[in-house]
Amino acid sequence: MARLLARLGRFSSRRPWLVIIGWVLALAAAGGAFLLTGGQLASGFSIPNTPTQQVTDKLSAELDGVGGAVGTVVFQTDDGTAFTAEQQSEISDVIASIGDLDGVATAVDPFVTAQERAGAAQQLADGAAQLEQAFAQLEQAGMEPTTELLAQRQQVDLATSLLDNAAEIRTVSTDGATAVAAVIFDDTATDLAAEVKTSVATELDDAGIDGVTIEYSSEIANSLEGLIGVGEVVGLLAAALVLVIMLGALIPASLPLVSSILGVGVGVAGSLAFSGVVEMASVTPVLGVMLGLAVGIDYTLFIVNRHRRQLRDGADVRESIALANGTAGNAVVFAGATVVIALLALNVTGIPFLGVMGTVAAACVLIAVLVAVTFTPALLSLVGMRVLSKRARAKIGHPDHVATAPKAMPTWRAIVAVVTAVGILLVAAIPALSLRLGLPDGSSEPEDSTQYRAYSIVAEEFGAGTNGTLVVVAEPETAVDADDQLAVMDLQVQIEDVLMAHQDVVAVSPAGVSDDGELLAFRVVPVDGPSSVSTEELVGALRGLSPIDSADNGAITLGVAGAASGNIDISATISDALPLYLAIVIGLSLIILVIVFRSILVPLIATGGFLLSLFAALGAVTAIYQWGWLGEIFGVHDPGPVLNFAPIILTGVLFGLAMDYQLFIGSGMREAFVHGAPARVAVTAGVRGARAVVIAAAIIMISVFGGFVFSHLAMVRPLGFGMAVGVLFDAFVVRLLLMPALMHLLGRSAWWLPKWLNRILPDVDVEGASLERPALRPGVHTVPASGRRGGTSAPAHAPARR
Template sequence: MAHLLYRIGRAAALRPIVAIVAWLLALGVAGGSFVAFGGTLTDSFSIPGLETEKVTEQLTEEIPELAGGSSRAVFQTVDGEPFTAEQEQAVTEALAAAETVDSVTGVVDPFATQAQLEAQAAQLADAPQQIADAQAQLDAGQEQLDAGQAQLDAARAELEAGQAQLDAAIQQAQDAGTYELAKEQLDAQQAQLDAGLAQLDEQQATIDAQQQQIDDGLAELQAQTEQLDLGAQLAEAASGITTVSEDGTTALGIIQFDASVYEVVQEDKDAVIEAVREATPEDVTVNFSADIATSVEGVMGAGEIVGVLLAFVVLMVMMRAIWPALLPIVTSVLGVGVGVATALAFSGVVEMSSVSPILGVMLALAVGIDYSLFIVNRHRQQYKRGMDLHESIGLANGTSGNAVVFAGSTVIVALLALNITGIPFLGIMGSVGAFCVGIAVLIAVTLTPAALGLIGHRVLGRKARATIGAPEHAEAPVKPMRTGRALLRFTAAVVGLAVIAIPAMSMRLGLPDGTQEPQDSTQYIAYKTVDQKFGEGLNGTLLVTADLPEAVADEDLLAAQVAVVNALMADEDVAAVAPAGSSADNSFLAFQVIPQEGPSSETTVQLVSDLRELSPLDDGTVIGVAGEASGNIDVSEKLDAALPVYLAIVVGLSIIILIVVFRSLIVPLIATLGFVLSLFAAFGMVTAVFQWGWLGSLFGVHDPGPILSFLPILLTGILFGLAMDYQLFLTTGMREAYVHGLDARRSVVAGLRHGRAVVTAAAIIMVSVFGGFIFSHIAMIRPMGFGLAMGVLFDAFVVRMVIVPSLMHLVGEKAWWLPAWLDRILPNVDVEGSALEREHPVPHAEEESEAATA
């Protein structure tokens, strides 16, 4: 590899225009591909197979009308007074304007909805009196009917008594033999009695019909009373859900889409915002929820540019010449363009998170500058000692370039390993980052030599050019560090990092909820307004489903809903519950559940778990929980569970790679433990600032909350690769000095001296670039930039330059111990290109070697 890179570097230096034009063409092709094939980025961080995803799929199948997404528009009067009739009408028209966008399926007018809620409440309030009046009427009718029945019974008794007398008279006449004489008179009396009985039967039938009417009325009234009681329970449970604030100054409009909000293209979201704002009167403000208002367009903001400028300043201080200081930045920016544009060209066929290209920019920019710097610095050192220009460029590319390829490979492997987590969006992010790092490596070993060949002797400043080839450029003799000082430095560094890592023990994971956005942003204002006027739980609304054991009739639907609502309301962390819909056969129900606190609170996280533990209910009803807040919680828990596995993979990978490179067991162990220590120190700093709020005003953290859920895994992968970079560039020098005859302790100082300046500059540059993203206009990027900056700071300056050298000094010769059997089977990896360097000796190298061993 070293010889191949030597030939590539020398050829590029001799024909720089060819390499430069080739990369410019690559940039043009990448940009054209992005324009032609690029798709839409998503803000969703869903993971297939999670409980929320399963419930959402079932919900979409059973109740299709709930499948689309919705966003919130928060209207508020400027003067703080309740909405006037004219303002209400204007808000209604402003929401209607959103329906002109194709992806919008409808809107919910807050004032019409509130009026319906109040009308329903009024009906429920009046219903008891109406039922009482109806009951009184039925009771009065029953009294009248009872009196008529009593009169009818008395008349029937009289007729029955007359019949008895007539029967007795007939019997007497028959006994006396006078029946025939009195028969006509007796028959007349009998006919009169029969007619009376027939009339009574007709009256009885009328009374019976009236009694049936009263009984039916009582049964209906009983059913209405039961329904009223059920409705009152639902109304009580949903009383906390309103669309107009209690003081009448704030209204919540809903904009409904034909798909999930995360699947709606940004152009449509922007069109909705513009349409509603243009139609909103001046005396009313409107703000929008984060799911529609948050945009990640623009990967470079003011903070990022400042970071690049700081990197340029560091390079100027180190190089003391403008061209070599400018070269790494120019080449890395070109690499960013090629890498990110090419990755985005695949966004039309791969669902790509909106954070993915920004991660690519961060990594490609930082490592691109560093990798180019390593080669430029090596060339400058060789050229100052009198080596031929093109020979020096080729050798620098074969030695430091070889190390760059290996270092970049470790970063790429660590990022690609994110696919092992089984989390698709994280795997895509890792793949995009790995591709951009790969482009940065290719740029470093092809375009950097070409640019060096183009600038020629201007790679050195005038003063340095005047002393090219002078023996003074050889290094001074090496003296080992003092053991007591090494022990003190090691102890202080380890204790310091351990203390800084303490907050990491309380790290909580979550996804952005709007409070992390700038305080003057529409999504932050919307979130806080809802929080203050309607309760913080409304921002964390859950969608709960109930899969009934069997379908219920329409008349029994209300009772089924109440049974589920009562079960949900039994949890003290539930503020309100309202039915959201039911399937066509009434076997599947959906409910809107409002937690007591916001989506990122610990109580809401616990509530989701508690609601799922309710399933199944006593009657066999299966409970499911979905919604944005639930999805975010599921994603965070999945990522939290994946972190230890990924960390174990990275640590194992680190040990294997370092054993192969350094042919030692102790050095890899020291390097890996140092990486873990710096990683947890970075976690501790992120937790202290973004979760606890320490130094929040300095870093723009106005609302501390959970840490971005995928940040720990990303930090682990990226910092592992970068830590191996610094370990490689420092420890290979130690290994080389040890192999060339220095004792173990002197070789530590020799290697540290050899790589300290360039690693220091590289680390400062990387901290500057990553630090620029701390003040990014995109909220999710800030903790990422901060964590990477802190991780690089701790790893480069504390672990690699203090802990590792001190511990290797204390261990002494045992640092390079390797079992003989393992030494035989390990491949010989010449990372620094020592064989190549022996074939192309650097002037004064002999003097330096003799001085080192003196």
């Protein structure tokens, strides 16, 4: 691989414009494919065969206008007074126009609903009074009531019960200043076209009702708003500043940025080209952008840094490019491969949207690797010696200092480092013990967004549970006669009474009955919002009620659906898949590291460090987004459960990035050791050689990921924060503090490997050491190195092993 990459680097340096034009054409092709074949991005998530999805499928098949996504529109007067007749009329006109839009099943007018309910209540009251009068007259006359009269009384009693159970469901606030309309779409949230949502949002934005403010929920708001915002740009600028400081000039600092942006463009546009045939969540391309930018900058930086060092030693430009591509580029390919494998492994979870996210992110990382080993050498060839600053070019061949020989750290310092690092990571991981998973609701949106304002107004005026209405489906063993209104109402009351008996249920109302009478649907309003603990417990409790016994219809099976229920099922499914995925990642980590470092203990240290940094990152995410610590800094105004797929995504991403840092530091330790340095001196040599580039790379990743912490997308913020703090822990605490200290304490035994295993393991030569020869490194004379397979040669100045 090292020699192949060296040849590739030499080819790119000799024909730079051919390579650059090729990548520009690839970018154009990816963009064109996206424009031609790209489809919609799903604003919601679904997992096949979950209880919620099964109920939703039944609703969509049996009842029109019940299984589709439901958006909320809030109308509120600016002065807090009741709506005027003119305002009510204008609101009704807007609702009617929305109901006529393509993709909208119906739009419920809040004033019509309130009037119908008030009229029904009055009609029932009048009917009940008339019946009581009729019964009183018959009693005075000593006559028995007729069958018809008894049926009427039963119907009034049942209707009264249904009305009482739904008493807390209101569409107009008690002060008459706020009204809530429901927009019911034809499709579910995952299938809802962006064009349909946009058409509804545009209708509302253009309404312009004098004295009335209009807000609407996330089911209507454009979920891609803020895909790339100010925070992301600031993060990229911070990365650029780090590059300028490290490389000392604008030209070399611009190379990683140009390469990463090109790679992201090709990767994300190319992936989105498949969104027309593959269901893709709206957050999927954002993950690709985050990873593509971060690894793209870092991978290019590794190659540029190696090339600059060789030029300062007096190497020829093109030969230096080839050598840098074969050495640092070889390490980049291996490091990128670990990230790609970890992300592709998300497909083994059996969760479709996670598999797609992992595949898209893996594609973006793969493109970043290809850009680094082809496009970067081409740019380096065009830049030539300007990749060095004027001061550095003036000092070529005239070293102004002599590097001091590395010394082993004191053992006491290693012990203190282990205790300190482990203590920091364990303390940071404590909040993860109380980790709750869920999907963000309207309360997690930015305070200046219409989604947040709609959610807050509804919670304040109509109760928090109105934002998380559940749908309960009842399937009687014996179908009810849908044409027999009395029988239907009787069964509905029986079911509603059971549901209302739960303390966390505020109200229940019928939502529909299938034509064959085999399915009845109800809307259930819980006490608290969709992401609350009580609502989560309520979903489990309602499912636990099944089956309900009925005298006329036998056992009644209950199912629960709705956004809150779906989020709970998705969280449970992901939680169940996480241990399997973690086991796969850990197993993969051990196998790869044993091959690379030809050691048993080094992979165990590296993997243990990865687990510590992962749990520390999850603890930090829990403290910020679930507990609300430092909420003012990170924009967490309403703490709630942690994004349900964040742990599994963080596991895959941090594993890959941790292996990057382990590779660049650990390989230096191994090279020093096999070239004759004592084990503990080799630890210091490895850290010294890789420390600067690892620190810069980590700061760049933290900057890029940190920019997404302030994204306008609620689901992106915890991902960005988790990745940023995970890199912080892994690079600075684990790789630069804990791992070297443990390697020091283990000494020579850290590199122990059974002889039988040493014979069968392949020599991957990740560092590209086979390319270190006089032809490519002027002035360096080599001697055979003992202890390394494959005849690797070592510098003549390598210290003798003691």
